[in-house]
Amino acid sequence: MSNMHGATTSDVERAEEIKASANAAFQAHKFNRAIELYSEAIELNSQNAVYWANRAFAHTKLEEYGSAIQDATKAVEIDPKYTKGYYRRGAAYLAMGKFKEALKDFQQVKRICPNDPDATKKLKECEKAVQKLRFIEAISVNDLENHSVVESIDFHLIEVEPQYDGARIEGENVTLEFIKKMMDDFKNQKNIHRRYAFQILLQVKDLLEAMPSLVDINIPNGKQFTVCGDIHGQYYDLLNIFEINGLPSEDNPYLFNGDFVDRGSFSVEVILVLFAFKCMCPTGLYLSRGNHESRSMNKIYGFEGEVKSKYNESMIELFAEVFCCLPLAHVLNDKIFVVHGGLFSVDGIKLDDIKAIDRFREPPEEGLMCEILWSDPQPRKGRGPSKRGVGLSFGEDVTKRFLQENNLELVVRSHEVKEEGYEIEHDGKLITVFSAPNYCDQMGNKGAFIRFKAPELKPEIISFSAVPHPDVRPMAYANNFMRLFS
Numbered sequence: 001m002s003n004m005h006g007a008t009t010s011d012v013e014r015a016e017e018i019k020a021s022a023n024a025a026f027q028a029h030k031f032n033r034a035i036e037l038y039s040e041a042i043e044l045n046s047q048n049a050v051y052w053a054n055r056a057f058a059h060t061k062l063e064e065y066g067s068a069i070q071d072a073t074k075a076v077e078i079d080p081k082y083t084k085g086y087y088r089r090g091a092a093y094l095a096m097g098k099f100k101e102a103l104k105d106f107q108q109v110k111r112i113c114p115n116d117p118d119a120t121k122k123l124k125e126c127e128k129a130v131q132k133l134r135f136i137e138a139i140s141v142n143d144l145e146n147h148s149v150v151e152s153i154d155f156h157l158i159e160v161e162p163q164y165d166g167a168r169i170e171g172e173n174v175t176l177e178f179i180k181k182m183m184d185d186f187k188n189q190k191n192i193h194r195r196y197a198f199q200i201l202l203q204v205k206d207l208l209e210a211m212p213s214l215v216d217i218n219i220p221n222g223k224q225f226t227v228c229g230d231i232h233g234q235y236y237d238l239l240n241i242f243e244i245n246g247l248p249s250e251d252n253p254y255l256f257n258g259d260f261v262d263r264g265s266f267s268v269e270v271i272l273v274l275f276a277f278k279c280m281c282p283t284g285l286y287l288s289r290g291n292h293e294s295r296s297m298n299k300i301y302g303f304e305g306e307v308k309s310k311y312n313e314s315m316i317e318l319f320a321e322v323f324c325c326l327p328l329a330h331v332l333n334d335k336i337f338v339v340h341g342g343l344f345s346v347d348g349i350k351l352d353d354i355k356a357i358d359r360f361r362e363p364p365e366e367g368l369m370c371e372i373l374w375s376d377p378q379p380r381k382g383r384g385p386s387k388r389g390v391g392l393s394f395g396e397d398v399t400k401r402f403l404q405e406n407n408l409e410l411v412v413r414s415h416e417v418k419e420e421g422y423e424i425e426h427d428g429k430l431i432t433v434f435s436a437p438n439y440c441d442q443m444g445n446k447g448a449f450i451r452f453k454a455p456e457l458k459p460e461i462i463s464f465s466a467v468p469h470p471d472v473r474p475m476a477y478a479n480n481f482m483r484l485f486s
Helices: 009-027 031-044 049-061 065-078 083-095 099-112 117-142 176-187 194-209 235-245 267-280 295-301 303-310 313-323 351-355 368-374 396-405
Strands: 214-217 224-228 254-256 285-287 329-332 336-339 383-385 392-394 410-413 422-425 430-433 447-453 460-464
Touching (some): 009 031, 049 065, 049 083, 065 083, 083 099, 099 117, 176 235, 194 313, 214 351, 235 267, 267 285, 267 303, 295 303, 295 313, 303 313, 430 447
Parallel strands (some): 214 329, 254 285, 336 410, 410 430
Antiparallel strands (some): 329 336, 422 430, 447 460
16 A cells, blocks of 8 residues: 555655664764654655655764755745754754845744744844844945955054963974973863964964965975874874874975864864974975855854954954965975865866866855865766755866866865765775864764875875863853854
């Protein structure tokens, strides 16, 4: 016996059993497995809104907000009074910074359940966010001249109080002695004085500003070079990387491949340490921009709130300016292309096209710069829509053509959580590396980094587990509305 949509009674019963298994996988933070199981349930009974909404929630946990919006939309098409469908879609819109779209969904929840206190609370937070956004937009329209905050900061004039006993920069140069003392202070949850934080930021801005959008790196024969993926404010895991692999130096150079900040609640510590090493030894540490080195992400995912809590508004503005100076891509020994997100929506993109990108701006919503920061590989050939809702997904054939057209051998990118901290895809031509283990204290993944030794540059991948950190939860400094959904 089947229902009006073709699902038999046995299909419906089997789908419910699979849903229960999917729920268990979700509770165990096995979100990819949960998505697979919810998909199986949907194949058996595609007219159950709960399956679509639950799969949307799992996509949200993996930051696949475009897919979450599609699934939640299907849920409310099946059952227009199913409030969880609107919740899930609204949460995904919020995560993408699309506050106005989110507001419509939470208003719908409130209409369906006018006496639900949770719906009322989320609606109020969303309304506040939209009002703030409109205020900011009004200011930006009126503020036709964009003055650099650099013009108003002279760190030499900032007085260091006599009782300050933290790390000090003596004179103009950042030294290893200072960095080691700063790292120790940070480990003990002590901030460095704002004078020295400003000094690091101003000096690193000058260094980064002078670099091209695509940086060529030469690794001499017999020397090694380490590439790390996302750190996301997990300072104690960054210290562990240095414990395993040594501090950055001329003889032990690193490339950190974007997303240094946000989500983790020690983002200030991470970024100041990385910037300080860049100041001390410019060829001992390289930095790529990630999609989270942007104002819009920092407002939502905690970095702006953290800087405001630990320092002040001027420093938020200075960080935003410095992030706009970060290079977008690196090439190692004319062989390995390293970028945060991925490849492009059209073929024929050459390295000179990347060098020509005007990167001194907030990331746009389309075009080469957007795709560099946001795109992801896919198992299918060709190109497809992004599961994130920004950028695109690209297949093995796209990767191989890009490498062939540019006489390269390998793409290394980050941007995605991987269970072992890395994944080799596209017939060995693409490696994802992610260096934030147990991401957000809930994913249970390992972190990884890649060592390359010249001249062969064969990737040696080292995985590592998370280490303990002080009891400050991820997203502790994020906007209220994001904490409601995290």
